[in-house]
Amino acid sequence: MLIGDLGWSLRERSVQELFKVHLMRFSQDATLLNILIGAMPALIALTLGPLIGAWSDRTRSRYGRRIPFIFGTAVVTATGMLGMAFSSTLAALAVCWTIFEMATIVGNPLFIALINDTVPRHILGRFFGLFRIVSLATGAGFFALFFRNELVSVFQPLLVAITGVYLCCMLLVCWRVREPVCETPAQRGGWLPVQPGDAQWGRLFAAVSVGALAVLPININALNACAQFGADAGDFGSAIALTYAISILLAWPVGWLADRYHPLRVGAVVLSAYAVCMLVAWRLVDERTGFLLALLVHGVLAGCYLTGTVSLLPALLPRERFSQLAALSASLTALLVVVSTVGLGALLDATGRDYRLLYLAGALTAGCGVLLWRGLLKRYL
Template identity: 50%
Template sequence: MAEGEAGVIAPGARRAPGALAAAGFPLLLCFLLVGDLAWSLKERAMPDLFKTQLLAVSQDALLPNILFGALPALIAMVFGPLLGTWSDRTRTRIGRRIPFLLVCTPMISASIVGLAYSDAAAGLLWRWSGAGPASRQAFLVGWMCLCWTVYELFTVLANALFTALINDTVPHRILGRFFGLFRIVSLGVGVAFFYLVFNDELPALARTVLLVIAAAYMAGFMVLCAGVREPRYPPHQPAPAPGLRGLRRGTDQVDRFHGLLFLALAIGTVCVLPVNINSYAALAQFGVDRTSYGQAVAIAYSISILMALPLGWLADRIHPLRVGYAVLGLYAVCMLGAFALVDGRLSFLLWFVVHSVLAGAFLTGTAALLPALLPKAHFSALAAFSSSVTALLTVVCTVAVGGLLDWNGGDFRVIFLASGAAAACGVTCWYVLLRAYARAGCEKPGARS
């Protein structure tokens, strides 16, 4: 077994060989899945819950693109590399990821509670300020944006740390299937939320739902932090080793490959954002009610559940690079077709489901890409740099799409054009990446890794 494959280390023990190691892995898996369940509830429910709150008090097309796209991107770009490097260098009795998760978790839950009581908190601030009645709504929007900023700050950091913890503790040979299993849990939570909760009665239930999410997230990650034991890490190395496996022609080549990898992954991640962020705001234009939208999301997630493990297996079998390339190409064709064909309620819901399924397939198929290609000793720092590249493109893309929607009077068909065009650019970049990977002397993308 390779050094650092700590996923087989039983909770409560630093190292466990042979049968004990094999017995410990299911327990580790259970603790990680508890954390994933809490994470999934937050990730699946919070964006659309907050969109429901925000659209009730603001119709600005640019604001959602800033809050859901540019803001987390800027946070990832500024704080991600710093925290990633800090975490990689940390050596404590309870590990190098868990101490940071113990700080992020209560801050995330507190910010959700703040959103649950937005009306009361904003009203209190408004009365203290002595401002006129016309400014009350501005105080409400400001408080919601403040809570969301805190939420995004610690969510971006916690998500990166959670991924790094999985990378540290799960054997790489099964990462694709492992992330596929995580996707099933995440999508199952999404199906339940959007089918059972996300309907026309949601505004009346919003506070209760937010409080449940805050409590569940806190409890789930406290259990995760208490149950998972990180492996014994080697002493920190002050400088990254040149090291994609198989790249042996010099550090410059490694750096060029990393740069191309980060750019390709960034484009693939960003291209889905125009539809992801603005689809809820588009409901009125196409005559879609909240219940139908929630059912469409539930259908898309149900399809994605069926695809998750096969995609994870396929990524382990033929490499995440090839899976990502194929899915991204199909997504580009479909979104450009959607721009031409969406003209009403049914067509919007149909192409929205297609978008959601293919976007999810890309995330599942490429979930193990960075763990497969980045050196483990500096994974968090390099992954944070990758997130910074994605963040830079996200800021440009989301602000541009928000400005475009303001300029064209809010015709939301353009979101499909933006996603399709960005994906088409991504396909070209992924093709170059595949060629570079094959030329570098690594395993061929079509070979079993």
């Protein structure tokens, strides 16, 4: 599973940033960037995620109920990555990116579901902490070694190499991981995206969605924001590598805290800290050093939030319908992402691309998330 995590993380940490670099050769429009990175993938998740999740939950095969889907999405993902590597027009790049996103959006929850099916629940937090260590180490290595000002010149061979590593790791997962036998027959209503009684999860899904939404403004737009504050691609790569190195040291302790005190408590504390720090950044950041420091704080706190809360849905949702319910949660997130990213992109273009607004957007969204998470603490704990 951890070898699979290596390939999965290399794809997660690198491909989106490489796509942004390649996209800037054709367009620097903020609305287009936020649509391609935020809104378009969210629409895919909104339509495909719950259906594929329900299909996987009901599948009974000699290879398991997750592995067949993981295999298929890995092959399609690799196809999209290779297409991006050889795209020479904006239209071709956008099409290949769409194929890539369709496969990754479907495949990501299934990979988490495979972990949920195979790892004992009492160590899920620590396993995901170890999972994050592998992921962060992979990202730190990528940004430290390759993310430099001359990245454009090595874009194609680098993306091809990443594709090969990713595909080999995921095929190894499909070959060697054995899912536990699931004997319970699927209920007839399993294909419905929403079933009676699912409304009980609405508050939980809303809190998870807003928390995920808070870190998106900077995650999507930080690379394009570098020029406003006098930073370059090398500065960006070094800052992200340092962020991941710090997060590696924190991943296991944060995973332990999630097991010891519950992901809800960890998430509420970290999201509160994020809201305060981004509000301070909005007021103070106006040059290169401040921008890079804010980027570092954002990355560390976002990483702590993800590490501390990644085991939340596995801890609370029933395993027999986990994939479908997790996809339903992702669909709500997707709906909010569509609205927020399109709106943010339009706002940035309307204000002459004043990227200081990213901090304000993150702070306000995180503040709303804190209120929702406090409500969850009262309900579940």
